[in-house]
Amino acid sequence: MSDLIQLRSPDGARATLSLQGGQLLSWQPAGAGEQLYHSPLSRSGPGLAQRGGVPVIFPQFAAQGVGPRHGIARTRRWALAHRDQGRQDALAVLRLQDDADTLRDWPHAFGLELTVRLSGAVLEMELAVENRGESRFEFQAALHSYWAVEDAARVVVEGLQDRRYMDSLSGLDGVQHSHRLELLSGKPIDRIIYGPASPLRLIELGETQTRRLHIETEGFDDVVLWNPGSEHGLADLPLADWQRFVCLELAQIEHRPVLEPGEEWVARQTVRLL
Template sequence: MASENVYVEHCKGVNGLDKVILREIRGCSAEVYLDGGQVTSWKNEFREQLLFLSSKATFKPPNAIRGGIQICFPQFGTIGSLEQHGFARNRLWSVDRDPPPFPANTSHRAFVDLILRHSEEEVKIWPHRYECRLRVALGPGGDLMLTSRIRNTNTDGKSFTFTFAYHTYFSVTDISEVRVEGLETLDYLDNLKNRERFTEQGDALTFESEVDKVYLSTPTKIAILDHERKRTFVLRKDGLPDAGEFIVSIH
């Protein structure tokens, strides 16, 4: 039986930043930086990169890493005085040495648990105390699973509201050859038209120009088909009601 070190490696990445590499025996892998709690690489068993990472990504904290899967908390978008997409993607996370039980598949040996807690500086701009836990797991077949838990740690018991998103950049080829299935007949907010509400009329979402929409009450399964590469991303979710679509083209 392979040792645990085959599955999880703690090491240094770009600019000496701490990262964790997850590997599975078939050759698939993922990389997670503690800065931002951010997945920056996800490769299948053929070592093909499945995520987009910008060539302008600087890996210089506290700037967010451009690309991969950004953790957006306590807001997605720009609301009030908080920075865009919240502050979690700009903060240094820690490895969670004592995580609570996660509902993760027991066959997942390649995983890492991270935690982010409030700082007193943050409380000045967002007056709430919290614990944000994240498990990143890589399945034996190469599936990537992210599981988050937010805990209210306000000493006065005061509740708070927040929005959350896994802001994911998938690697695709010709954007005109990409379609998204599972969004038909759904209502969406169009960010290019002052968040006006519309209903999706097509049997699939295709791209002929810039698209920036938030689909409401989406199903648990959405598929992104890249016809040129003959590849399909299947997104499954639980607990996150909406889906924002922003596709980046790589030529």
């Protein structure tokens, strides 16, 4: 079976999901172009992390644990649990469960379910985590969204004012004072920001028009803002492509949810192109 799932809602919105990684790769709202960046140098396959779309980070963010960087979900093959086309939408549900291979990296029985629904100018993504084992576990999670832009240096993010953050580049804590956070041309940025507003607004100030993505969060307490800048050394990213995306990743990092056996945790992002 092919790794790619194509979704199309009756109003023309489209998406592509990859079972490898359980990853949304492409989203085109009705009447609009591609909203997600995907690196042309990205590789896909067992054990590989694809650079682009929306990788699922679970159960560990970055190197904040003893397991694989950004967790075990983005490098595994997920299963298609369900797909449907309604009168006004299309949806797919992907699942990942523990197996002998995941248990070697993280010794817990879990179920992950990613639901992707599209309709018109709106994309909904829901991540559910279930404890299927006999002992409690804690985790971190994120939807590591690579939003495609023409020029990252023309992007501003609103909704972070007065929020605390941790700068992952310097290791220092800070507070975002201004209403608009502007990305600086070519400079890397890597911050975990706590308690963002909902919706967050990602605004691209183009020559002739302004593009706005409103990102509502439900259940995610943090957000990561990341762009590697012009001197990145990422082998799976063309050197100039730092300009082509901004990662705004709804996340649960600071307060790790604890799940007792049988319990479930659910969080959502709802993205609207205005």
